[in-house]
Amino acid sequence: MFAEWTFLGFLIPPLAVPVLITLGLYLLLRRVFTRLGVYHWFWQPVLVDIALYALLLWSVLALAGALPIAHSQEG
Secondary structure, eight states: OOOOEEETTEEEOTTHHHHHHHHHHHHHHHHHHHHHTGGGGOSOHHHHHHHHHHHHHHHHHHHHTOSOOOOOOOO
16 A cells, blocks of 8 residues: 655645646647647547546656556566
């Protein structure tokens, strides 16, 4: 079980930090997509935003080692 962190007396859930990191990456990437005109190519840009955030969150959690990703056993 994950332990909560305390900050100035507040309990912070362990998922809060990766979610905030992902939010920063998402906002940066969304700004780049807007400037490049990428959203022009999609029928529903909101669905692209949701998928982008989900993929970024999965990537941040995978890089942090918080996901139980199966590793191949060689030997």
